[in-house]
Amino acid sequence: MTAESYALMDGALHVYRRENSRFWQCSTYLGSRNHRQTTKEMSLAAAKDFARDWYMEKCVEDRQRRRGGLTLLANPVQPHIAEPIPVADGRLRQKSKGPTFEDATKAFLDEFEVITQGERNEGYVESKSIHVRVHLLPFFGDTALEDINAGKVQDYRVHRQTSRLDAKTGKPKKPARATLHGEIVTLRQVLKTANRKGWISAIPDMSAPYKTSGKLEHRAWFSPEEYKLLYEATRERAKNPPKPRWREVCETFHDYVLFMGNTGLRPDESARIQLRDVKIVDDESTGERILEIEVRGKRGVGFCKSMPGAILPFERVRDRKELKPTDPIFGKTPREMMNTVLDELNMKFDRDGHVRTCYSLRHTYICLRLLEGADIYQVAKNCRTSVEMIEKYYGRHLKNNIDASAVNVRKARPKAVAASKKSMKPKA
Numbered sequence: 001m002t003a004e005s006y007a008l009m010d011g012a013l014h015v016y017r018r019e020n021s022r023f024w025q026c027s028t029y030l031g032s033r034n035h036r037q038t039t040k041e042m043s044l045a046a047a048k049d050f051a052r053d054w055y056m057e058k059c060v061e062d063r064q065r066r067r068g069g070l071t072l073l074a075n076p077v078q079p080h081i082a083e084p085i086p087v088a089d090g091r092l093r094q095k096s097k098g099p100t101f102e103d104a105t106k107a108f109l110d111e112f113e114v115i116t117q118g119e120r121n122e123g124y125v126e127s128k129s130i131h132v133r134v135h136l137l138p139f140f141g142d143t144a145l146e147d148i149n150a151g152k153v154q155d156y157r158v159h160r161q162t163s164r165l166d167a168k169t170g171k172p173k174k175p176a177r178a179t180l181h182g183e184i185v186t187l188r189q190v191l192k193t194a195n196r197k198g199w200i201s202a203i204p205d206m207s208a209p210y211k212t213s214g215k216l217e218h219r220a221w222f223s224p225e226e227y228k229l230l231y232e233a234t235r236e237r238a239k240n241p242p243k244p245r246w247r248e249v250c251e252t253f254h255d256y257v258l259f260m261g262n263t264g265l266r267p268d269e270s271a272r273i274q275l276r277d278v279k280i281v282d283d284e285s286t287g288e289r290i291l292e293i294e295v296r297g298k299r300g301v302g303f304c305k306s307m308p309g310a311i312l313p314f315e316r317v318r319d320r321k322e323l324k325p326t327d328p329i330f331g332k333t334p335r336e337m338m339n340t341v342l343d344e345l346n347m348k349f350d351r352d353g354h355v356r357t358c359y360s361l362r363h364t365y366i367c368l369r370l371l372e373g374a375d376i377y378q379v380a381k382n383c384r385t386s387v388e389m390i391e392k393y394y395g396r397h398l399k400n401n402i403d404a405s406a407v408n409v410r411k412a413r414p415k416a417v418a419a420s421k422k423s424m425k426p427k428a
Helices: 044-066 101-115 122-140 150-162 177-196 224-239 244-263 267-272 308-321 335-345 359-371 376-382 387-393 418-424
Strands: 002-008 013-018 025-030 033-038 278-282 289-297 300-305
Touching (some): 002 044, 013 044, 025 044, 101 122, 101 177, 122 150, 122 177, 150 177, 224 244, 224 335, 244 267, 244 308, 244 335, 244 359, 289 308, 359 376
Antiparallel strands (some): 013 025, 278 289, 289 300
8 A cells, every 4th residue: 555656657657655665666567567666765856767767768678578679770671680788777776986975984983083082072972973873874875975965965854854653653753953963963074074085075065954043942941939849849859758768869869959050060060070079168259158169071171159059968968978089979960860850740841841851950040040130241151151152042031131111111292382382372
């Protein structure tokens, strides 16, 4: 049973795609029999071009068979036995000569790991090989580099959006926008490697067509009321854990929520923090006791000054675990515990449908600081990010950034002059 079908050559040729199949098929009726062939193409336009060429080859083959192998000659007086013309196999595509995509990926992976050693995160370097091995090589494979153009890149996007089917719903499982973007970045880096080696003269246009400028949405965070519900729930869970053996885990998670909400660290940064990276100091400008943290993350080494509320959870974790200077304070990010608590509170998604995670605690810290009137430049420095990022994803979504006195301005109405003019007229 076919899901889609198109008729070509006045109905003599059909192009169709079966259900649960990636490739288009073509069929025709010649010489009292049906002929079918796979196009090995996922693009309909490319499949139609292949089908027309295949149909013409089949017509030539059928005409030769009916004429007994004789070709039509210009001079019928001198009959000539034609040599049998080899019939092209439609399944075998004409391969271009030159380096293939597989050659470019090998060159890219060999040099990328060496050049970026010590400069990029190990997980990021590993993700490049995963993109190549799992997604890019199975699609492009032995395709010649000179055959990879903007259309081929777009075919890859379509393939990623439609290749996987959900076993329950039967609908395509689309990758996340960031996932597909990361794969396209890797593809661009592979083609740049080929360009540097002189295998291709230029890199094709890899921009996504039909793309609109997406609206700017705020990051998922907890409002002050929601954040209070969260840490009260974790406090109750620490006092009364579901099972006695989970008490220490629940207590550490409660301290984690308070610590992250008062420091604004990224989850990966908090996972790397060791006891020797944190110091309790008296802040000269405020006179309060705070934490000075030496942070190591995606931006390299930076520093963070916490709110006073981060000291008590830090001391509790330090004393509970009896940490040594080189021991991590929290270690692995507690994603499962966070999801469990958020599901119980029905707070996994915000009003706009954004998913809340441990990263939302960082967003909460930034938003709460801005709501309290903190300087945006100092907040950016303390969070090891840029003012542009904060203005783009946080500042414009907070109501206190709008000055009502500057917006609600009313123009003074001019006084009525008609009555004054009437009074100035001379009496008769």
